[in-house]
Amino acid sequence: MCYFEQSLWSCGYWKWGNFRQQCNKEYRTGETCGLKLVYETSFIPSPCKICEQISKKDRRVRKMEEDIARWRREGNRMATIEKTEHDIRGVQGQIEDLWRGHEEKRRSIC
Incomplete structure (x- = not known):
């Protein structure tokens, strides 16, 4: 004690x-x-480091989604779109892992 x-x-x-x-x-x-x-x-009062990492990754995913939408309008960039969609899935997996660890720690008894 x-x-x-x-x-x-x-x-x-x-x-x-x-x-x-x-x-x-x-x-x-x-x-x-x-x-x-x-x-x-x-x-x-500020968010923790994990929340900051999650928000950075969310911004990155949003930027990649905007890029994909722009590339689809422009056309002729199918390989780039496929690679970026693969990257988005990877970053979303990282976000889920960060949230899982964050919630486990938040819910644990001090």
Whole structure:
């Protein structure tokens, strides 16, 4: 039951911070008992790094979709369109992985 700082973002994502206080169950100096309790929570109003990565990838997907629409209007770019559609599927898979990890961490007990 040692005490640690905690950071909490506006999206609900959190992470442990620095060690702050040793509990009375651990007698060795510099060691922790393994059970983490919150000493102080720092609320951060901005989105977390994972949310920033997701929004960057969303913008990238939107840009690629706009490019595909433009290329279809122009015609004669089928190979480029196919490659970009493949790239979109890859980026969307990365976005899903980021969301999955974000939600697992957000829902986990501190």
